[in-house]
Amino acid sequence: MNEQVDTLFLGDSIELLRSLPDNSVDFVITSPPYADNRKSTYQGVSMDQYVQWFTPYTAEILRVLKTDGSFVLNIKERAENGERQTYVIELILEMKRQGWYWIEEYIWHKKNCYPGKWPNRFRDAWERCLHFAKAKKFRMFQDDVMVPVGNWADSRLRHLSDTDQARDESRVGSGFGKNVSNWLDRDFVYPTNVLYMATESSNRGHSASFPIGLPTWFIKLFTRPGDLVLDPFIGSGTTAVAAIRLGRHYLGAELNHEYYQLADEAISVAQPAIEDLTITSRSVVQRFV
Amino acid sequence: MNEQVDTLFLGDSIELLRSLPDNSVDFVITSPPYADNRKSTYQGVSMDQYVQWFTPYTAEILRVLKTDGSFVLNIKERAENGERQTYVIELILEMKRQGWYWIEEYIWHKKNCYPGKWPNRFRDAWERCLHFAKAKKFRMFQDDVMVPVGNWADSRLRHLSDTDQARDESRVGSGFGKNVSNWLDRDFVYPTNVLYMATESSNRGHSASFPIGLPTWFIKLFTRPGDLVLDPFIGSGTTAVAAIRLGRHYLGAELNHEYYQLADEAISVAQPAIEDLTITSRSVVQRFV
DNA sequence: GTTCCGCATGAATCGATAG
DNA sequence: ACTATCGATTCATGCGGAA
Numbered sequence: 001m002n003e004q005v006d007t008l009f010l011g012d013s014i015e016l017l018r019s020l021p022d023n024s025v026d027f028v029i030t031s032p033p034y035a036d037n038r039k040s041t042y043q044g045v046s047m048d049q050y051v052q053w054f055t056p057y058t059a060e061i062l063r064v065l066k067t068d069g070s071f072v073l074n075i076k077e078r079a080e081n082g083e084r085q086t087y088v089i090e091l092i093l094e095m096k097r098q099g100w101y102w103i104e105e106y107i108w109h110k111k112n113c114y115p116g117k118w119p120n121r122f123r124d125a126w127e128r129c130l131h132f133a134k135a136k137k138f139r140m141f142q143d144d145v146m147v148p149v150g151n152w153a154d155s156r157l158r159h160l161s162d163t164d165q166a167r168d169e170s171r172v173g174s175g176f177g178k179n180v181s182n183w184l185d186r187d188f189v190y191p192t193n194v195l196y197m198a199t200e201s202s203n204r205g206h207s208a209s210f211p212i213g214l215p216t217w218f219i220k221l222f223t224r225p226g227d228l229v230l231d232p233f234i235g236s237g238t239t240a241v242a243a244i245r246l247g248r249h250y251l252g253a254e255l256n257h258e259y260y261q262l263a264d265e266a267i268s269v270a271q272p273a274i275e276d277l278t279i280t281s282r283s284v285v286q287r288f289v
Numbered sequence: 290m291n292e293q294v295d296t297l298f299l300g301d302s303i304e305l306l307r308s309l310p311d312n313s314v315d316f317v318i319t320s321p322p323y324a325d326n327r328k329s330t331y332q333g334v335s336m337d338q339y340v341q342w343f344t345p346y347t348a349e350i351l352r353v354l355k356t357d358g359s360f361v362l363n364i365k366e367r368a369e370n371g372e373r374q375t376y377v378i379e380l381i382l383e384m385k386r387q388g389w390y391w392i393e394e395y396i397w398h399k400k401n402c403y404p405g406k407w408p409n410r411f412r413d414a415w416e417r418c419l420h421f422a423k424a425k426k427f428r429m430f431q432d433d434v435m436v437p438v439g440n441w442a443d444s445r446l447r448h449l450s451d452t453d454q455a456r457d458e459s460r461v462g463s464g465f466g467k468n469v470s471n472w473l474d475r476d477f478v479y480p481t482n483v484l485y486m487a488t489e490s491s492n493r494g495h496s497a498s499f500p501i502g503l504p505t506w507f508i509k510l511f512t513r514p515g516d517l518v519l520d521p522f523i524g525s526g527t528t529a530v531a532a533i534r535l536g537r538h539y540l541g542a543e544l545n546h547e548y549y550q551l552a553d554e555a556i557s558v559a560q561p562a563i564e565d566l567t568i569t570s571r572s573v574v575q576r577f578v
Numbered sequence: 579g580t581t582c583c584g585c586a587t588g589a590a591t592c593g594a595t596a597g
Numbered sequence: 598a599c600t601a602t603c604g605a606t607t608c609a610t611g612c613g614g615a616a
Contacts, residue, residue: 116592126482190404438608
């Protein structure tokens with residue numbers, strides 16, 4: 001294990017990446033700064049230069065990733081001047097030219113997305129979680145992200161009124177109520193490639209780009225305890241906290257000093273969890289009129 | 290209105306399209322045959338030729354579509370040999386070169402997709418609904434697809450304890466306590482770009498393209514009664530039935546004789562609905578442990 | 579100590595206005 | 598014509614003060 005492990009790097013992650021040996025990282029997950037026209041934005045990168053800006057990072061990630069490792073990229077293209085931009089799909093094509101395999105596209109279906117109304121589109125409630133790998137054979141621990149449910153929720157909740165449903169949900173969702181025991185003896189099933197979870201709290205100063213449930217889910221899916229997880233754009237430290245809680249090592253980089261400090265604080269109070277409870281892919285159902 | 294309206298065409302839709310005048314169709318929605326390597330499949334087109342095969346159709350659709358019309362393309366790339374294929378995103382880029390505007394990517398999140406798994410991926414629970422337009426100004430009737438306020442039940446009732454809820458309910462007698470009355474005037478909200486609806490059970494072994502709720506939703510969003518809706522790969526007639534029920538005119542083409550007859554039968558029994566019932570974008574949620 | 583309600587706040591986008 | 602800035606719009610969520 002590299003001695004740099006479990007540290008935050010303040011600066012451009014390209015430097016951190018170049019300092020790492022080949023095939024040394026088990027898993028990479030990140031949510032890079034999204035393309036933006038406003039120059040003043042945090043690490044804002046203009047849309048027409050996005051692929052060109054980002055591919056040096058993906059080239060280094062490809063080098064440092066272990067042969068059986070995975071890279072999950074959380075990203076979503078902006079709508080600008082009435083059109084959805086194309087830099088993300090162009091990035092996929094370019095990364096394949098670099099040698100990446102585009103294994104899958106998971107969808108993060110956002111429970112609470114940004115409000116607003118426009119004449120030509122609705123609120124954007126989803127983001128891409130692109131799964132790339134260095135080889136077609138990669139490590140994937142599907143049993144570790146199984147979800148309780150399916151038939152139980154379907155058949156049971158179908159007969160509940162809305163209030164009953166809400167009440168039941170609150171019991172389960174709010175944590176660790178006694179209802180959890182009801183779930184434990186139910187069958188667990190494999191999830192789908194759609195993850196349904198809320199964005200994270202907005203009141204705490206800086207908000208994380210993705211909710212901690214997102215890196216948690218993928219870390220469980222693609223690594224084992226003791227593995228090394230890298231996030232080259234770690235922001236407020238969400239990925240590192242998820243890794244710590246799951247007993248994995250982390251490595252992160254952050255260019256912005258303010259975010260670096262936030263991440264540092266978040267990491268300093270993070271503890272491995274005895275048992276982690278993660279929001280995972282969805283299953284229960286709403287029928288409207 | 291063209292005299293061909295409200296008819297099915299048996300044959301390659303490129304012929305039907307070429308017979309139509311410029312700017313004569315209000316809305317096009319289709320789910321074309323997916324790329325497939327197996328020759329025996331219904332209209333199977335091999336993946337490496339998919340863009341080349343499909344763009345002549347999109348060129349004609351661009352021509353016959355009215356200037357303020359829309360085109361919704363329901364499609365999902367297959368995973369083949371361990372990788373997600375790229376022909377769909379290449380198609381987007383090519384259609385933009387043809388002159389299309391890529392307005393938005395809606396996600397059809399499949400409701401009753403039973404969990405399953407392969408060694409390297411989970412069950413695919415979503416498909417793309419790509420929204421293209423001929424101009425940046427197009428007709429869109431957002432109020433016609435508003436949904437019951439999604440989460441009022443779980444957002445406010447969530448925090449009520451069982452006893453309090455019982456007390457409130459008994460006090461008012463029916464429905465929810467008056468403390469919820471604030472929310473009663475917010476009955477409907479605008480949906481998001483994620484449509485959460487069930488797949489339809491395909492009988493007789495025919496691959497059902499999309500559930501009728503899908504074209505129904507988009508037809509309501511992009512057309513008015515009396516408008517003309519075109520589906521160049523109409524399959525078992527779902528788009529036509531949706532159009533009829535909504536009081537729109539239809540025009541469809543189908544190459545396969547068996548499907549043509551299925552569509553013909555379905556259309557013959559379809560009636561305009563007094564009030565249509567549509568499954569719309571999702572709202573209630575289940576959280577797991 | 580609980581429960582309830584007001585309020586601020588988001589990885590947003592568009593159109594209008596100003597330079 | 599093209600860029601930069603600002604206001605309007607909208608809704609799920611969590612926090613904190615009040616009951």
